[in-house]
Amino acid sequence: xxxPFLLIVFVFSTGVEKSFEKMFYxxxxxxxxxxxxxxxxxxxxxxxxxxxxxxxxxDNKFDTSFYAIPDDVLSLMKKAEKKYASxxxxxxxIEKDCSTHNATSEYNGIYxxxxxxxxxxxxxxxxxxxxxxxxxxxxxxVLIYHTHTTETYExxxxxxxxxxxxxxxxxxxxxxxRIGEEICKVLESLGYKTIHDKTIYxxxxxxxxxxxFENVRKILLENPSIQIVLDVHRDAIYQxxxxxxxxxSEISGKKAAQITIVSGCEDGNVVDFPNWEKNLAxxxxxxxxxxxxxxxxMRPLLFCSRRYNMHLTSCSLVVEIGTDANTLDEAIYSxxxxxxxLSEFLEDY
Numbered sequence: 001x002x003x004p005f006l007l008i009v010f011v012f013s014t015g016v017e018k019s020f021e022k023m024f025y026x027x028x029x030x031x032x033x034x035x036x037x038x039x040x041x042x043x044x045x046x047x048x049x050x051x052x053x054x055x056x057x058x059d060n061k062f063d064t065s066f067y068a069i070p071d072d073v074l075s076l077m078k079k080a081e082k083k084y085a086s087x088x089x090x091x092x093x094i095e096k097d098c099s100t101h102n103a104t105s106e107y108n109g110i111y112x113x114x115x116x117x118x119x120x121x122x123x124x125x126x127x128x129x130x131x132x133x134x135x136x137x138x139x140x141x142v143l144i145y146h147t148h149t150t151e152t153y154e155x156x157x158x159x160x161x162x163x164x165x166x167x168x169x170x171x172x173x174x175x176x177x178r179i180g181e182e183i184c185k186v187l188e189s190l191g192y193k194t195i196h197d198k199t200i201y202x203x204x205x206x207x208x209x210x211x212x213f214e215n216v217r218k219i220l221l222e223n224p225s226i227q228i229v230l231d232v233h234r235d236a237i238y239q240x241x242x243x244x245x246x247x248x249s250e251i252s253g254k255k256a257a258q259i260t261i262v263s264g265c266e267d268g269n270v271v272d273f274p275n276w277e278k279n280l281a282x283x284x285x286x287x288x289x290x291x292x293x294x295x296x297x298m299r300p301l302l303f304c305s306r307r308y309n310m311h312l313t314s315c316s317l318v319v320e321i322g323t324d325a326n327t328l329d330e331a332i333y334s335x336x337x338x339x340x341x342l343s344e345f346l347e348d349y
Contacts, residue, residue, distance in 0.1 A: 129281030139225030186339030257322025
């Protein structure tokens, strides 16, 4: 385990005196102070991904603890090693780079999978569209919740799965709550106040979106400062032979679960979704930011004929981090990367 330390640095800017700042943490990860949000009009924020924090990590983007398996996950892994030591191998887990898989259009490296019935997607148009987010740094601006709260991941990277391990759990140490916690931790450390709704909505799968809708609407009424609403899930991809697909990319020498942003629209039987184009502009521009920071982290943006409660705000999205074939550690790593890029994206708002 890396022991945190303090480092004093000089920050220079034209027309201002020298100032001293301590290094701060993304969660528990040491990060250069020049990467923080600007503290006065003369000091501009730099891209966190341009800085090398350690000589021990490929690409040196962060302190080595950013890449380490969290202690709580290590504990779960050790227990799983014993519990499933003699478990049956019920199917293969196949690693696959899905960064362009099933894309129907592409523009400057932004891949989109359009499954709608009536809409084409003009990527350049939505790249230029207004994002309706007015961030108040003193109030909560981001809400993260999980309609399918109990979705889980593999704990061990073995290349196979066993049916003895369930793909769902109410244990927040290993379901989607753990992933949401990681995103919130990063955002909070970078100056954005968050609300993390940890309610389990899918004890019964049917009706889970109706239940999350009611509570999210209540949270939004109580917290009108919230601009960004993210329903964080994981996906599941199966093949006919029973094998599972694990969408994965190696980033800075570590496996990351690939991420899908989902944006819906009015289409066919989907109605009462007047703000869908505002959401789509947010989705396309966030996809572009993620692609620029980590080119293979994202799967194609899924543009579909669904609401999924995204009609509640103008910056509401579903975010799927990996599948049930990815490991919890891979998903947590991707959640960290996602949180850093999202925080940088929001600096313009």
